[in-house]
Amino acid sequence: MSCRCGGMAAYTRRYSGQSLCGPCFASSIEKKAARTLSRYGMARRGETVAVAVSGGKDSLALLQVMSRLSSSRGFGIRAVTIDEGIPGYRDEALDIASRFCRDMGVRLDVLSYSGLFGTTLEEALDTEGRQTSCAICGTLRRRALDIAAREAGADALATGHNLDDVLQTFLINVISGDTGRIGWMDPGARPDPPRRIKPFCEIYEEEIVFYALTTGIPFQTEPCPHMGEGVRTEVREFLNSLEGRHAGMKNAMYGSVLRLAGMARGADTREGAVCPGCGFRCTGGTCSVCGMLGQLGNANIPTRPGIGR
Ligand code: SF4
Numbered sequence: 001m002s003c004r005c006g007g008m009a010a011y012t013r014r015y016s017g018q019s020l021c022g023p024c025f026a027s028s029i030e031k032k033a034a035r036t037l038s039r040y041g042m043a044r045r046g047e048t049v050a051v052a053v054s055g056g057k058d059s060l061a062l063l064q065v066m067s068r069l070s071s072s073r074g075f076g077i078r079a080v081t082i083d084e085g086i087p088g089y090r091d092e093a094l095d096i097a098s099r100f101c102r103d104m105g106v107r108l109d110v111l112s113y114s115g116l117f118g119t120t121l122e123e124a125l126d127t128e129g130r131q132t133s134c135a136i137c138g139t140l141r142r143r144a145l146d147i148a149a150r151e152a153g154a155d156a157l158a159t160g161h162n163l164d165d166v167l168q169t170f171l172i173n174v175i176s177g178d179t180g181r182i183g184w185m186d187p188g189a190r191p192d193p194p195r196r197i198k199p200f201c202e203i204y205e206e207e208i209v210f211y212a213l214t215t216g217i218p219f220q221t222e223p224c225p226h227m228g229e230g231v232r233t234e235v236r237e238f239l240n241s242l243e244g245r246h247a248g249m250k251n252a253m254y255g256s257v258l259r260l261a262g263m264a265r266g267a268d269t270r271e272g273a274v275c276p277g278c279g280f281r282c283t284g285g286t287c288s289v290c291g292m293l294g295q296l297g298n299a300n301i302p303t304r305p306g307i308g309r
């Protein structure tokens with residue numbers, strides 16, 4: 001099968017039938033991400049974007065794409081990494097992330113759960129046995145990244161979440177009855193800095209994997225030892241099995257998620273609430289981070305810069 005340039009095709013998009021060689025495929029991913037950036041006003045001329053880098057394929061691919069787009073679009077980039085304190089896993093990822101950032105000429109800042117919250121993920125798991133590792137880790141990571149982006153003076157915080165991640169999160173919110181979070185999935189939500197942006201939110205996960213492989217990005221393949229403890233793995237398999245039988249189903253579902261998120265955001269009257277404990281924006285009352293850190297007893301609660309306690 002041939003690519004549109006006449007070269008040998010290396011990848012076929014089942015949902016569109018398009019076949020592309022490696023370089024044309026890589027360029028199509030960069031153009032897709034650029035279109036998403038423009039469509040939602042994710043990164044503007046003169047702004048600084050902090051790219052969350054974990055050492056995995058999505059985040060390193062994102063750093064490469066954002067670095068390539070930054071000069072033509074006139075925004076600056078910084079990289080931020082969070083060390084959760086997962087023995088034997090995060091050290092390798094940190095090594096890969098810092099080497100890649102150095103090669104790309106991008107400054108990397110590393111913040112840790114222990115430095116920010118006074119506890120590593122493993123210590124938190126020993127104290128708080130009722131919640132899954134990913135529930136604790138995800139809550140703390142969102143806050144840690146927010147703080148890292150603020151400290152970097154960033155206008156936006158870019159994460160490597162792809163279309164599959166967005167669909168999984170939507171279904172998990174529905175399954176767990178956490179429908180209040182659906183409004184936050186609107187790409188236009190949270191206009192105050194650092195805005196959360198997901199430049200890969202319209203790209204299939206398997207396309208990001210192929211982009212990373214075809215452009216030679218050295219990503220970490222070792223999964224986190226806690227991977228698979230939550231419901232996300234089952235939701236991922238369910239969506240992949242549907243897509244396998246009905247090519248394009250993920251794209252169609254993404255359109256529905258966008259519409260529902262827009263409606264939910266318009267109906268959410270709690271959007272402007274601020275947590276009395278830390279000063280960060282939340283959906284009302286004490287935020288999930290303060291609630292979790294309170295249960296852990298020995299942890300610090302970092303306040304929003306400029307907010308005293
Ligand atoms: S798999 Fe879960 S515990 Fe591991 S890094 Fe991801 S969110 Fe954290």
Ligand SMILES: [Zn+2]
Nearest residue numbers: 003005021024
């Ligand atoms: Zn080609």
Ligand SMILES: [Zn+2]
Nearest residue numbers: 275278287290
């Ligand atoms: Zn709080």
